[in-house]
Amino acid sequence: MKKLFTPDMYLDSVFDITPVMLKNKGIYGLILDIDNTLVATYIKKADERAADFIKSLKENGLKAVIVSNGKKKRVELFCKPLGIEYIYKAHKPLGGALKKAIEMMGLPYDKVAILGDQLFTDVLGGNLLGIHSILVKPMDPDEPLFIKIKRIFEKPFLKKIEYDVKKNRIK
Numbered sequence: 001m002k003k004l005f006t007p008d009m010y011l012d013s014v015f016d017i018t019p020v021m022l023k024n025k026g027i028y029g030l031i032l033d034i035d036n037t038l039v040a041t042y043i044k045k046a047d048e049r050a051a052d053f054i055k056s057l058k059e060n061g062l063k064a065v066i067v068s069n070g071k072k073k074r075v076e077l078f079c080k081p082l083g084i085e086y087i088y089k090a091h092k093p094l095g096g097a098l099k100k101a102i103e104m105m106g107l108p109y110d111k112v113a114i115l116g117d118q119l120f121t122d123v124l125g126g127n128l129l130g131i132h133s134i135l136v137k138p139m140d141p142d143e144p145l146f147i148k149i150k151r152i153f154e155k156p157f158l159k160k161i162e163y164d165v166k167k168n169r170i171k
């Protein structure tokens with residue numbers, strides 16, 4: 001079994017990812033987080049970078065669904081102008097919403113990756129389901145208190161992940 005707190009990929013930013021990179025790894029669908037992954041938590045609408053990223057996925061034949069633990073209003077306001085499908089109040093790392101998103105994409109589990117900034121939410125959720133997991137560094141340190149607390153517990157795992165990246169065990 002996969003290690004639950006180890007992502008398959010660890011990158012500085014979502015914008016380091018290209019459709020070609022994903023396809024080369026056999027990934028044809030992305031489950032995307034919003035907060036601190038695509039935009040900082042306090043940014044309401046997608047900026048040009050985030051919008052272009054989602055556009056480039058679509059243009060290259062990749063499927064994408066936003067799966068956020070955020071509230072309806074936040075998630076809808078962000079997703080609707082982008083024309084991307086979404087699930088709000090997803091309760092990641094629980095698998096219900098993630099399974100639904102994979103169903104919406106119509107892809108087998110091994111062709112799907114989850115991408116987000118939180119180890120105990122995004123990466124754990126993906127690993128529990130056995131899909132690919134991609135961890136990115138949070139965009140902005142300005143986060144709600146409960147997330148700041150989670151970050152403290154992420155630290156020892158991140159150290160190990162960074163070590164694995166150095167040793168080339170994680171790309």
Ligand SMILES: [Mg+2]
Nearest residue numbers: 033035036117
């Ligand atoms: Mg997030």
